[in-house]
Amino acid sequence: MSWDYSGNEKWTWDQIPLGAMTLDGGTATGHKTGDWRVQRPIWDTEKCKQCLICWMHCPDSSIKVAEQKMCGIDYEHCKGCGVCVVACPFGALSMISENDARELDEKEVQ
Amino acid sequence: MANIKQLSELPQRLSPGHSMCGGCGATIAVRQVLMGAGKTPVVCGAATGCLEVSTTTFPFTSWEGGFIHSTFESAAATMSGVEAAFRGLKRAGKIPADKKIKFVAFGGDGGTYDIGLQALSGALERGHDFLYVCYDNGAYMNTGIQRSGATPYSAWTTTSEVGNAVPGKRHFEKDLTSIVAAHHIPYAAQASISNWNDLVTKATKAMDIDGPTFLNVLAPCPRGWRVPFDQAVEIAKLGVATNYWPLYEVENDVWKLTENRRKLPIEDFLQPQGRFRHLFKPGNEHLIKEFQTNVDRHYAYIQARVEGSKVYQQKLEEAGLPLVSDDALAMQSGSKLPFQQ
Amino acid sequence: MAEVTVLAGSGDQMVAEAFRQANPDVLPVYPITPQTIIVEEFDKFVAEGRVHTEFVPxxxxxxxxxxAIGASAAGARTVTATASQGLAYMWEQLYVAAGMRLPIVMANANRALSAPINIHGDHSDILGARDSGWIMYFAENAQEAYDDTLMAFRVAEHPDVMLxxxxxxxGFITSHALERCELMDDETVAAFVGEYKPEHSLLDTDNPNSYGMFANLGNFYMETKLAQRKAMEKAMPVIKAVGEEWEAISGRPFDVVKTFGTEDAERVIVVMGSSTGNCRAVAKTLREVGEKVGVVSLRVFRPFPAEELAAALKNAKAIAVMDRAETVGGEGGPLWQEVSACLHAAGNTAPVRDYMYGLGGADVTLELINDIFSDLKTLEADKAAGTVPAVTYKGNR
Structure with missing residues (x-):
């Protein structure tokens, strides 16, 4: 992505691209919708059979895939809707509360 | 068609970071549809609606390729202008003659069944080389769940309120896919986000065709349907399994059911949805019966079109007529035909 | 060397010729009286292969x-034409085209709006769209319609403008009546109009853009509107420079505000479009008998040529504005409003009277114009006596 739109909150009228178009595609990745989450999907790599059904159904393009395999969840954007958990035929995804998840994260850091 | 693992290697067309509700069926539809483009560049458009506003909040666009929106009722017309430019600029030698782009316009049911129907009809008749996708969630969800021509019979919406005098929507939904099919375009189909294989196959087919093509995709809105946010795919699955949403395609006027396995009672589709809660109060069984009757009648209608298509093909064969004429195809794609004035 | 063909042409036909010479990439269009000849003539050029245009009916x-919006965003030189109900029907799209800064060129055969339905000329349609963000030229005759259309491409596509x-x-008076017209040769026009080289295009798939964004947050909407206003301001010098350039090639003078007799005129009519000639003819007759009258005609309405208009009216003692579009319930017609605001800003306190004329193609006779000049003799006294209505209808029964 080449278009630098940082600081756009302060842009004056003459800094906005013509007709308020964007000068690149996919700039929404800069919008971190992971903040919306109240529940978090957790991926169990043991149970995962790499069928990619979760990836196919994620409304937020937040199942990370590389070389035909799931390799994680994009928590910066995942809204925690749980569609992937329902879709998974192998019980490899489950939901936990975002608060609990954050506490766990902090413990890990410590 | 590629398998799911191969599909996972295609370029991402819709980036995360959009503001659609969590669990929205529309973005699932967009992602699956755009897998049909393979690796060819895609330029998309959208009618005003949830998808449009939520994926294009300046400066955040989720569209990885080019994207355009003008107004609510003009997704098809706007895209027809883009496609016309592609032809005109090629003819002028301003872009290479061999450049390939797929054009895809998205509209919700409000923007397609209702306010955008004229523009869609015109664009189909003019033969533009583009795919129009209706992501059908059965109401004007962007403005807060108002009834559209796609809202099911008896459903609650904020403009088909349920009260002592009126039991939800009083009218049956418009049969948009049949209306589109009546334009005799090369390809029109009905698909659902729950049947990804069928959907991606149809999208691939549609985008490979030179000429106007159409997909009507069942894309549930958990908020408007009053189901939990993780249920979009599951409820769509029930829509298909109860024949509420038959999966079929119409290719050069030949109708074909592409999924014809299960048949569950309509209650299985209605019961989980809050918008149909009033149907399950004692004394309202007749409404469910009427719903079921209409679903069965419509399914019989589709089956009859499938049967009729066999007769049609037989008649063509007897008369020695082709299913598609080469001249018509050439004319459509703008090629020069031998012609004496 | 420029070569000129003299022909008997209608305004519509001349616009179609201008479109042909600009060789647009896309022309989406829908027929409506009195614009239809433009569509018909242009489609002949398409059928004969004289243009490379993708014609989208x-x-x-x-x-x-x-x-047109889709095509222009895709980087195509895009033109269309309409009139009346057609312009009204595309109203919301006019704002989109301007807000997205797309240099579309459109000819409008000015016509009355229903109801009652009426196919004849007035300015109800186009002046209803005066706030849509479009630059607007008003041709007096078929020749000006041709010249304006050619100049329009240069103005619209100018990087400082992009509107x-x-x-x-x-309608009819200019769109259909045959007049003596001069058609410039194709090569000279092609060199003048030039090729459109867009900075961005939807079809540039290596550099993707999203057009028609949602600017709901962060005040991007207001800033985008300000940018449009600034572009309109920048358009005026471009309009003049392009006009001068075309004047040098064609030999026909170009002024955003055309004046007649205003150097010494005490009574002046302000008008736009096809009635200008009649006003000038009456003024000429009156001046021959020593009456100090003059005519001011706006060739460009957006951006509003306030400076030029104020200068043209600086010696006037009484001013009549001829409005050919109603603003029912308003204090005066659209042209009167603009002229009054302009005079007020310039500190010009000359009395101004608004006349509504020619609605639905009602006859604009020399007598009618004569009456208006005559009224102006006592305008100051009449105003003081309170006998001047907000709007005076002329030419009605």
């Missing part, structure tokens, strides 16, 4: 402008 004017342009011609 859409199913409505709304879709005509939608397709849509409407070149307008009065």
């Amino acid at each position: 859409v199913e409505s004017e709304h879709s005509a402008m939608a397709a 849509p342009v409407a070149t307008t011609l009065d």
